[in-house]
Amino acid sequence: MNRKNYFKLLLVTLFVALNYSFLQAQTGVIKGNIADEAGIYVPGAAVMIPEINKGTTTDFDGNFTLVEIPEGAYTLVVKYLGYKDLNKEVSVTANQTLDIDLVLNSSTTTLETVQLLGGGLSAQARALNAQKNRPNITNIVSTEQIGKFPDANIGDAVKRIPGITMQVDQGEARNIIVRGLAPQLNSVTLNGSRIPSAEGDNRNVQMDLIPSDMIQTIEVSKAVTPDMDADALGGSVNLVTRSAPEDFRLAATLGSGVNFITDKRILSGSFLVGDRTKDGKLGFMVSASINDNDFGSDNVEAEWSDEFEYNTGMQDAEGDDILESVDVNPYASAFEIRKYLVQRVRRSFSANLNYDFNDNNSLYFKSMYNWRDDRENRFAYASEILDGEDISEGDFTITNGNLVRFPAEAERETKGGIPGGRIQNRRLEDQRMQNYTLGGDHLFGNVKFDWMGSYAKASEERPNERYISWEAEYMVNNGTNPKKPLHTPVNATSPSDFELKEITEEYQYTEEEDINVFANIELPADLFDQGSGIVKFGVRGRFKNKRRDNNFFEYEPENGFENMAQTEVVVKDGNDFLAGQQYRPGFFTSPEYLGSLDLNSGQFSSEDLPEEYLEENFEAEENVYAGYVMANQKLSEKLSILAGVRLEATHINSLGNELIFNEDGDFEDATPVRDESNYTNILPGVHFKYNLNDNTVVRFAWTNTLARPNYIDLVPYRAVNNEDEEISVGNTDLNPSTSMNFDFMAEYYFKSVGILSGGLFYKDIEDFVYTYISKDEATGYDLFQPLNGDEANIYGAEVSFQRQLNFLPGFAKNFGIYLNYTYLHSEANGIRNEDGDLREDELSLPGSSPNMFNGSLSYSDKRFSARLSANFSDAYLDELGGNAFQDRYYDEQFFLDFNMSYSINKNLRIFANLNNITNQPLRYYQGVSNRTMQMEYYSQRLTFGLKYDLY
Numbered sequence: 001m002n003r004k005n006y007f008k009l010l011l012v013t014l015f016v017a018l019n020y021s022f023l024q025a026q027t028g029v030i031k032g033n034i035a036d037e038a039g040i041y042v043p044g045a046a047v048m049i050p051e052i053n054k055g056t057t058t059d060f061d062g063n064f065t066l067v068e069i070p071e072g073a074y075t076l077v078v079k080y081l082g083y084k085d086l087n088k089e090v091s092v093t094a095n096q097t098l099d100i101d102l103v104l105n106s107s108t109t110t111l112e113t114v115q116l117l118g119g120g121l122s123a124q125a126r127a128l129n130a131q132k133n134r135p136n137i138t139n140i141v142s143t144e145q146i147g148k149f150p151d152a153n154i155g156d157a158v159k160r161i162p163g164i165t166m167q168v169d170q171g172e173a174r175n176i177i178v179r180g181l182a183p184q185l186n187s188v189t190l191n192g193s194r195i196p197s198a199e200g201d202n203r204n205v206q207m208d209l210i211p212s213d214m215i216q217t218i219e220v221s222k223a224v225t226p227d228m229d230a231d232a233l234g235g236s237v238n239l240v241t242r243s244a245p246e247d248f249r250l251a252a253t254l255g256s257g258v259n260f261i262t263d264k265r266i267l268s269g270s271f272l273v274g275d276r277t278k279d280g281k282l283g284f285m286v287s288a289s290i291n292d293n294d295f296g297s298d299n300v301e302a303e304w305s306d307e308f309e310y311n312t313g314m315q316d317a318e319g320d321d322i323l324e325s326v327d328v329n330p331y332a333s334a335f336e337i338r339k340y341l342v343q344r345v346r347r348s349f350s351a352n353l354n355y356d357f358n359d360n361n362s363l364y365f366k367s368m369y370n371w372r373d374d375r376e377n378r379f380a381y382a383s384e385i386l387d388g389e390d391i392s393e394g395d396f397t398i399t400n401g402n403l404v405r406f407p408a409e410a411e412r413e414t415k416g417g418i419p420g421g422r423i424q425n426r427r428l429e430d431q432r433m434q435n436y437t438l439g440g441d442h443l444f445g446n447v448k449f450d451w452m453g454s455y456a457k458a459s460e461e462r463p464n465e466r467y468i469s470w471e472a473e474y475m476v477n478n479g480t481n482p483k484k485p486l487h488t489p490v491n492a493t494s495p496s497d498f499e500l501k502e503i504t505e506e507y508q509y510t511e512e513e514d515i516n517v518f519a520n521i522e523l524p525a526d527l528f529d530q531g532s533g534i535v536k537f538g539v540r541g542r543f544k545n546k547r548r549d550n551n552f553f554e555y556e557p558e559n560g561f562e563n564m565a566q567t568e569v570v571v572k573d574g575n576d577f578l579a580g581q582q583y584r585p586g587f588f589t590s591p592e593y594l595g596s597l598d599l600n601s602g603q604f605s606s607e608d609l610p611e612e613y614l615e616e617n618f619e620a621e622e623n624v625y626a627g628y629v630m631a632n633q634k635l636s637e638k639l640s641i642l643a644g645v646r647l648e649a650t651h652i653n654s655l656g657n658e659l660i661f662n663e664d665g666d667f668e669d670a671t672p673v674r675d676e677s678n679y680t681n682i683l684p685g686v687h688f689k690y691n692l693n694d695n696t697v698v699r700f701a702w703t704n705t706l707a708r709p710n711y712i713d714l715v716p717y718r719a720v721n722n723e724d725e726e727i728s729v730g731n732t733d734l735n736p737s738t739s740m741n742f743d744f745m746a747e748y749y750f751k752s753v754g755i756l757s758g759g760l761f762y763k764d765i766e767d768f769v770y771t772y773i774s775k776d777e778a779t780g781y782d783l784f785q786p787l788n789g790d791e792a793n794i795y796g797a798e799v800s801f802q803r804q805l806n807f808l809p810g811f812a813k814n815f816g817i818y819l820n821y822t823y824l825h826s827e828a829n830g831i832r833n834e835d836g837d838l839r840e841d842e843l844s845l846p847g848s849s850p851n852m853f854n855g856s857l858s859y860s861d862k863r864f865s866a867r868l869s870a871n872f873s874d875a876y877l878d879e880l881g882g883n884a885f886q887d888r889y890y891d892e893q894f895f896l897d898f899n900m901s902y903s904i905n906k907n908l909r910i911f912a913n914l915n916n917i918t919n920q921p922l923r924y925y926q927g928v929s930n931r932t933m934q935m936e937y938y939s940q941r942l943t944f945g946l947k948y949d950l951y
Contacts, residue, residue: 244285253269339378482932759797768791895918921936
């Protein structure tokens with residue numbers, strides 16, 4: 001289907017809706033909005049007309065619509081967890097819409113004693129009510145609930161939700177893993193519109209790009225419905241921005257802090273302002289946020305080998321050196337110490353408008369612009385063993401099976417950029433994400449019609465990224481503690497020992513653009529004569545373009561630069577290195593000196609190196625056309641069913657480069673290669689919801705989802721890395737991964753606002769994608785190619801408990817508990833080792849952490865609030881190697897955070913947050929847990945400030 005035919009289908013859909021409305025418009029409509037006494041909308045409220053057994057729930061903006069109401073007088077009943085029922089007498093007239101506004105009075109709540117001074121309706125109540133009344137299995141977190149945790153970005157906030165863990169970057173949660181499925185297998189949307197990815201080689205959405213205070217609600221759907229995008233193998237995360245309030249709203253935050261790893265300051269600020277015109281038709285909400293964080297990390301990395309060979313000094317009949325293999329224990333064949341200095345400036349701006357033309361027609365506009373400057377200097381010392389032809393007997397020492405001494409090639413490298421402007425002698429990573437959405441909600445008689453169009457773009461630009469590296473060869477002592485790998489020179493070294501290896505400058509740019517359009521029609525259809533029911537259908541189109549455009553130049557000085565001592569040298573001492581004082585980064589060329597070099601003057605000759613970037617450059621166009629039909633029906637007073645089917649047709653057109661090398665391994669040419677693929681998926685789903693009583697809900701879902709391969713995996717490219725003896729190729733024949741999912745969940749909602757829930761889930765996955773490592777027959781190099789595995793399955797269990805302990809006497813009633821635990825088990829089949837044979841060892845699916853836990857203990861009275869929060873995720877397989885020895889694992893993480901606040905008066909309060917009390921490092925290991933591949937430490941972070949909120 002092309003775009004022209006797709007838009008014709010949209011017009012036909014609208015025509016059907018209009019004709020149906022004229023045939024059915026013999027009844028009336030009740031439409032309204034529910035807010036609390038502070039003017040904050042109430043999502044998830046149950047709105048019922050008992051006389052005709054008809055009901056609905058409010059959306060995130062507190063709106064509800066009841067159609068096909070016979071003419072007459074009724075009692076409208078609003079039920080909200082933790083609050084007394086609200087009864088409102090209404091009168092319905094045929095062919096007219098009754099528009100009413102309702103207010104829930106918090107003075108009737110059983111939670112009055114635990115409301116902070118100045119707080120409106122309980123944030124926990126809003127989230128749990130919305131979650132309770134959803135037809136599918138969902139976790140919902142409101143902005144106020146987010147604010148109770150010390151989380152600066154959405155990634156850190158999302159990790160508090162059951163079944164979710166996050167991968168960190170420089171100490172901040174970036175990539176989301178839902179129920180053990182990798183980041184690229186999950187859907188992330190903003191106000192229902194897909195968030196594009198600025199990552200070059202995958203579909204990961206950078207969750208740390210969005211500040212948490214810019215989001216009103218986080219909604220995680222673990223069992224998607226047919227009207228949602230199907231490419232959500234693990235789940236779908238929808239971020240909802242703030243909507244226009246009923247009355248004037250003003251809030252502001254001003255904060256500061258310190259990073260203990262650098263003793264540098266943190267600056268933060270935010271504000272929001274919203275109001276509605278006197279006639280109530282036009283509403284707006286504008287918000288902005290800025291965070292300036294100057295920090296860093298201490299990093300150690302190693303690559304492990306179980307193979308070692310040396311030159312015997314003899315030659316065979318053909319004159320080639322004869323190599324001898326020696327059995328040794330696994331050893332760190334490559335080792336690296338890295339010192340990072342980072343400044344991140346995160347800015348965000350959002351403007352939302354909505355306009356009500358009349359009771360039946362409204363338009364909305366939602367926008368968000370996120371912009372982050374990430375400035376980084378990296379000082380890296382690396383050493384790698386010289387083995388094979390470069391090492392002879394007597395050059396190495398083996399003690400008790402351990403290779404403890406050998407010659408190595410050492411390198412000292414400085415990462416930086418040009419001076420001045422926004423770069424400031426650092427590598428600048430300019431990341432931006434913007435989203436603009438225009439939509440409408442319309443009522444034609446008894447027919448609901450809504451539509452939306454959006455444009456979104458994500459980009460990452462890294463201009464003038466510079467490296468200068470120096471090399472030397474000397475003997476090193478190899479440590480024997482695999483948890484703390486270490487290479488130390490046998491003799492002391494100085495800058496004069498290191499000769500220039502290379503000076504490079506590169507430019508990187510990645511962008512992804514998304515255009516989304518959809519239209520939905522909802523018709524009243526009581527198929528089982530139970531008082532209410534709907535049939536809903538719609539169409540959707542998503543048109544995506546992604547490209548990456550990099551370059552790479554190497555510069556050779558015409559004279560000078562004989563050794564590092566001829567440059568400006570800085571020393572990074574290891575006395576306070578968080579991984580241990582034995583790690584001393586040492587001496588490096590200063591970033592200021594690197595930035596001052598005029599590489600385009602006559603003092604340097606330049607060489608373009610296409611082999612360094614052409615394999616990464618690509619263009620991809622992906623068009624997805626989708627349609628669905630579903631019905632949500634009550635089968636009895638307590639049992640309801642939502643059933644439907646979704647069809648998604650995908651067309652991908654991609655352009656890559658095939659790199660050609662000569663017999664000596666030198667780059668000769670590159671040939672553009674274009675290819676395309678098409679596939680269609682039919683995805684049925686059924687959701688059952690049983691209300692055992694007013695407080696207990698049981699759910700079951702059978703759904704089918706998919707995950708499209710990463711773009712770089714689909715691009716037809718081939719690249720040879722002679723230095724590392726590796727070849728990478730794309731695979732345009734990859735199939736999307738598909739999953740059949742079964743979910744069961746039981747939820748008990750406490751009247752005093754809280755939840756106890758437990759559930760089981762199972763996923764049967766086919767054609768999951770993994771990187772197959774084999775030997776290239778022509779070169780003997782390692783060949784990396786993405787392939788589809790046979791199948792995988794995941795099963796697990798979730799339990800969750802959160803409640804204010806208001807049944808306890810005295811001050812103890814002010815305590816609250818938040819707990820959730822998730823267990824996962826996964827198996828992956830059809831994975832081949834480097835010899836091409838199926839691996840017989842039991843393998844889990846990459847990304848599936850077997851145990852995840854969140855917990856917090858809180859205390860809140862009228863003025864004071866404090867919370868101690870814990871987050872744990874177990875170790876899991878992160879990346880498959882050619883065999884079990886080469887597999888890479890992401891180690892377990894345990895974060896402990898503390899935050900507190902005190903209300904000075906109704907509108908003003910002070911706060912303080914202490915993050916990462918445990919100094920949890922990011923750690924990878926190879927094969928077994930005590931064999932460290934990477935350990936990166938960030939230390940603690942303290943923030944404090946003022947929050948002002950005027951309702």
